[in-house]
Amino acid sequence: MRIIFLGPPGAGKGTQAKRLTDKYGIPQLSTGDMLRAAVTAGTDIGKRAKEVMDAGGLVSDDIVNQIVSERIQEADCSKGFILDGYPRTVPQARALAENMKASNLVLDAVIELKVDEEALIRRIENRVAETIAAGGTVRSDDNPESFRKRLTEYREKTAPLSEYYAGEGQLVVLDGMAEMDTVSEEISRVLEKA
Numbered sequence: 001m002r003i004i005f006l007g008p009p010g011a012g013k014g015t016q017a018k019r020l021t022d023k024y025g026i027p028q029l030s031t032g033d034m035l036r037a038a039v040t041a042g043t044d045i046g047k048r049a050k051e052v053m054d055a056g057g058l059v060s061d062d063i064v065n066q067i068v069s070e071r072i073q074e075a076d077c078s079k080g081f082i083l084d085g086y087p088r089t090v091p092q093a094r095a096l097a098e099n100m101k102a103s104n105l106v107l108d109a110v111i112e113l114k115v116d117e118e119a120l121i122r123r124i125e126n127r128v129a130e131t132i133a134a135g136g137t138v139r140s141d142d143n144p145e146s147f148r149k150r151l152t153e154y155r156e157k158t159a160p161l162s163e164y165y166a167g168e169g170q171l172v173v174l175d176g177m178a179e180m181d182t183v184s185e186e187i188s189r190v191l192e193k194a
């Protein structure tokens with residue numbers, strides 16, 4: 001099973017992707033997590049990405065395409081994977097399609113979680129409050145200014161992917177405002193048909 005989740009920051013992609021990893025035994029590939037790990041490890045990629053990420057911008061297509069093309073060749077991806085936060089631009093979607101074609105891999109579903117922006121801002125505030133309450137570290141881009149920039153980037157660069165995948169006949173749009181369990185049930189229904 002090879003799945004892409006689309007949706008703005010805070011739409012619940014990560015939460016839903018995590019649930020699917022348990023159900024299907026396939027990994028969640030979050031480019032955000034991979035980039036944050038690179039920043040923490042102080043690698044070259046991490047050093048190049050940090051400033052852009054903190055400001056809520058998008059890291060260059062070349063960097064993320066490279067990371068994902070290597071990651072999907074790893075052994076734990078042999079039965080499939082769930083892409084969370086990638087692709088984020090049409091050129092990334094094209095690079096992914098080429099990559100998958102070269103390895104004879106087929107995409108099973110592209111699921112977009114639709115949410116309204118006011119609710120997103122509340123979700124991010126809750127995520128920050130919960131992280132602090134749990135004694136965790138708040139992401140350096142989970143602040144109002146960077147979040148606004150991330151939403152703008154989404155609208156300008158990632159939202160066009162809906163049209164791209166709709167054109168490929170692969171897009172399913174679900175209501176990301178519904179209860180988390182309801183969204184999970186809807187996703188299961190979509191994947192059963194895929």
Ligand code: AMP
Pocket residue numbers: 009030031032033035052053054056057058059060061064084085086087088092141150
């Ligand atoms: P996320 O955890 O998906 O919200 O991603 C956090 C940040 O990592 C984003 O705001 C971007 O700066 C960067 N990032 C993650 N995935 C991508 C991607 N596919 N393309 C470009 N930048 C990305």
